[in-house]
Amino acid sequence: MPESVVLPRGFRAAGHACGIKQGAGALDLALFVADRPATAAGVFTQNRVVGAPVKVSRSRVPRATARAVVINSGNANACTGEQGLEDARWMTASIARELGCGEDDVLVCSTGVIGRFLPRDKLQAGLPAVCGLLGEQPTDFESAARGMMTTDTVPKLAMRRREIGDQPITVSGAAKGAAMIGPNMATMLAVVMTDAALSPEAADRLLRRAVDRSFNCISVEGHTSTSDSVILLASGAADSSSPANGGHGGAADEEGPIADLLTELCVELAQKIVRDAEGAAHFVTIDVRGLRTDDEARRIAKAIADGPLVKTAIAGNDPNWGRIISAAGYAGVDLREEDMTLRLNGILLYESGSPVAHDAAAVSKAMSSGQVHIELELPLGEAQIRFWTSDLTTQYVRLNADYTT
Amino acid sequence: MPESVVLPRGFRAAGHACGIKQGAGALDLALFVADRPATAAGVFTQNRVVGAPVKVSRSRVPRATARAVVINSGNANACTGEQGLEDARWMTASIARELGCGEDDVLVCSTGVIGRFLPRDKLQAGLPAVCGLLGEQPTDFESAARGMMTTDTVPKLAMRRREIGDQPITVSGAAKGAAMIGPNMATMLAVVMTDAALSPEAADRLLRRAVDRSFNCISVEGHTSTSDSVILLASGAADSSSPANGGHGGAADEEGPIADLLTELCVELAQKIVRDAEGAAHFVTIDVRGLRTDDEARRIAKAIADGPLVKTAIAGNDPNWGRIISAAGYAGVDLREEDMTLRLNGILLYESGSPVAHDAAAVSKAMSSGQVHIELELPLGEAQIRFWTSDLTTQYVRLNADYTT
Numbered sequence: 045m046p047e048s049v050v051l052p053r054g055f056r057a058a059g060h061a062c063g064i065k066q067g068a069g070a071l072d073l074a075l076f077v078a079d080r081p082a083t084a085a086g087v088f089t090q091n092r093v094v095g096a097p098v099k100v101s102r103s104r105v106p107r108a109t110a111r112a113v114v115i116n117s118g119n120a121n122a123c124t125g126e127q128g129l130e131d132a133r134w135m136t137a138s139i140a141r142e143l144g145c146g147e148d149d150v151l152v153c154s155t156g157v158i159g160r161f162l163p164r165d166k167l168q169a170g171l172p173a174v175c176g177l178l179g180e181q182p183t184d185f186e187s188a189a190r191g192m193m194t195t196d197t198v199p200k201l202a203m204r205r206r207e208i209g210d211q212p213i214t215v216s217g218a219a220k221g222a223a224m225i226g227p228n229m230a231t232m233l234a235v236v237m238t239d240a241a242l243s244p245e246a247a248d249r250l251l252r253r254a255v256d257r258s259f260n261c262i263s264v265e266g267h268t269s270t271s272d273s274v275i276l277l278a279s280g281a282a283d284s285s286s287p288a289n290g291g292h293g294g295a296a297d298e299e300g301p302i303a304d305l306l307t308e309l310c311v312e313l314a315q316k317i318v319r320d321a322e323g324a325a326h327f328v329t330i331d332v333r334g335l336r337t338d339d340e341a342r343r344i345a346k347a348i349a350d351g352p353l354v355k356t357a358i359a360g361n362d363p364n365w366g367r368i369i370s371a372a373g374y375a376g377v378d379l380r381e382e383d384m385t386l387r388l389n390g391i392l393l394y395e396s397g398s399p400v401a402h403d404a405a406a407v408s409k410a411m412s413s414g415q416v417h418i419e420l421e422l423p424l425g426e427a428q429i430r431f432w433t434s435d436l437t438t439q440y441v442r443l444n445a446d447y448t449t
Numbered sequence: 450m451p452e453s454v455v456l457p458r459g460f461r462a463a464g465h466a467c468g469i470k471q472g473a474g475a476l477d478l479a480l481f482v483a484d485r486p487a488t489a490a491g492v493f494t495q496n497r498v499v500g501a502p503v504k505v506s507r508s509r510v511p512r513a514t515a516r517a518v519v520i521n522s523g524n525a526n527a528c529t530g531e532q533g534l535e536d537a538r539w540m541t542a543s544i545a546r547e548l549g550c551g552e553d554d555v556l557v558c559s560t561g562v563i564g565r566f567l568p569r570d571k572l573q574a575g576l577p578a579v580c581g582l583l584g585e586q587p588t589d590f591e592s593a594a595r596g597m598m599t600t601d602t603v604p605k606l607a608m609r610r611r612e613i614g615d616q617p618i619t620v621s622g623a624a625k626g627a628a629m630i631g632p633n634m635a636t637m638l639a640v641v642m643t644d645a646a647l648s649p650e651a652a653d654r655l656l657r658r659a660v661d662r663s664f665n666c667i668s669v670e671g672h673t674s675t676s677d678s679v680i681l682l683a684s685g686a687a688d689s690s691s692p693a694n695g696g697h698g699g700a701a702d703e704e705g706p707i708a709d710l711l712t713e714l715c716v717e718l719a720q721k722i723v724r725d726a727e728g729a730a731h732f733v734t735i736d737v738r739g740l741r742t743d744d745e746a747r748r749i750a751k752a753i754a755d756g757p758l759v760k761t762a763i764a765g766n767d768p769n770w771g772r773i774i775s776a777a778g779y780a781g782v783d784l785r786e787e788d789m790t791l792r793l794n795g796i797l798l799y800e801s802g803s804p805v806a807h808d809a810a811a812v813s814k815a816m817s818s819g820q821v822h823i824e825l826e827l828p829l830g831e832a833q834i835r836f837w838t839s840d841l842t843t844q845y846v847r848l849n850a851d852y853t854t
Contacts, residue, residue, distance in 0.1 A: 090779070091775060091778040091779045092777075092778040092779070092780075092782070092783070092784055092785070092786070093774055093775055093777065093778030093779075093786040093789075094778075094786075120771070122771065122775070123771050123774050123775075123786060123799060123802070123803075123804060124803070124804060125787075125802050125803030125804070126803070127803075157769070157771065158769075158770075158771020158772070158774070158775060159770060159771040159774070159798075159799065159804045160804070161804075269775060270771075270775050270778060352757065352841075364562070364563075365563075365564060366525070366527065366528050366562065366563020366564040366675075367563070369498055369528050369563070369564070370496060370498055370527070370528075370563060370674060370675050372497075372498065373496040373497040373498030373499075373675060374495070374496045374497070374498075377497070378497070379497055380497070381497070381498040381499075381528060382530075384498075393564075394528065394564065397528070397530050398528075398529070398530035398531075398532075399528060399529065399530070399564045399565070399566075436757075438843035
């Protein structure tokens, strides 16, 4: 991190190793705490099968404020039935006891293997311990980010700061995710905090908008997980007019700039997830332009991003562009091949349905930089989208072939 | 092949090496010919981007009879614009000239790399040559099957014979496909021939039914190709009452047994495609039972079959069953995890939403046989489906990372 990533005012964080993960000292607990009740919003997985923590957190977010988010890695507490629900609630109650707040003020996330019960014995000691480690330093923030990691190779943090309406506003976030990353948020977790003052309605709206343009625009293998959660906490500590600071709450006028700040932050975290994708050797940006609706553009971008044949070709620096056109063709969008024009790293390969003579070796060489830019243009409308994905390598298969055994 | 696979009466076949594929003697042309006009039906890819041969053949099938199917491998003639259409029509005209039939009586398929023009110089000599090689022997049939192959490691042929209404009926077929196999027929080609007499309507209905239960129930990577085609030719040579043999055509009463024969044959060919999937080390059968509709069962089976995380776990003999439940959860079907009960190779792992204690090492050992059976039961209805797929191995990625370069 070139710049030190700090927590916004009004927040503390900590990470701890309680022994859920194998390996001495591997951090597997993360805690983010707001000093006072913060406006809370959450966006959760669209999988029909959701982990117990998602059920618990999802039911609490409409209360509109929260004090803390507790996260464990190494075990997703998903597909664990009634016992799993009890375990998730017990985790929040344990944190609430330490912080002196209500159980409902604590949100919870878990990530890791599906279908195993949480080890309560390890958490029993670990949950009070992580509360004792809370601090406001960048190192505390980074420890929390490490406590969320599963197969991630680096902690993922980001920060944005801007003067908005005479107030210096900070938005900071931590994310995890390296596998099962599909659009609509497959196993990724993110906690985003800001010292801006936001109403519950604005927090919800702004978070959904930001997620839609960031975490929902990345795909590693199209597997929507049981546990994905993005949680936003807004402390209002930056805003002297905030009700929390005795004011009347005047920040609503500044929603636009805060929305941009939040989206930028989420895009940076989402890109960090793609760059750390398991076994990935290429970072791929996909621009799809000229569709009738955003949904059409998104479907095409997702079909390209999820296509194993596209991803393996990129792994081999193989400009096998027919696989990209073919993937667009099965995206379920009404289009003709004559509508499509394709560029790979700026080189025109296919124009209005016909192949264009090009130097395949030059395209392959451009791809070998590790940065691949796919641009697909259609003449059907004005809608466009930008997606990010990774390639599919032998290393990915190796990492995923023996995750539990 | 334990039993010799023969052509039905009234058909001849040939394979030839005309030089489209690199490597001396690699067969890249296949020809199937009916001695007289045969009832024809076809089912084609659902990709919006279709190869020129699909456009040509699809436009000709409603004529209801055909004399021949010509196939080249090594080049898909897809994404090739107007020139590609002219090339496909020229191929059929060249064969028609040799056989002395109308151009419209010849159907055409191409498979291989997308986005390159067909090498007319090589085909100019090759098309008459393959016509000169036509024969009715099993070796001729096998040569034709080899002429369709791309990355297939073995030719795929199958035959079924049964007495139906006092007539011995034969159904024989050849298929190719080893990559880009998704449900709804991603790059696979099959030519199925029978000496039964079928009306054009019955041929179309029976072929669609058979494809729906065979080629549309296999998935290697979910990539629907530009070129998939299954073509049925029915000569009527077995049926003394057939109009082709001077009779009045009485076979309509026997549609049920012929439908079964055709479906069995297509299932055998589809399974051969999955068994030969690129780099595959496991053959996976997926049974999904107890849904409200066939479509629901199919969506769930497809989500499991296409899930890279499911497929990599199987490659590693890793009984990471949470990935299967999670894939079912994102299939877009209205269900709860409490509805699901899962068995892997007969061993109960998950029952009505709760994990069941089991010996993971024993499950892993059972998987290492190379045969994996996933059984997912729900209590929502009577609909069920059987799907077949392969695992996802490092070898698959290697094969697909440098296909064109």
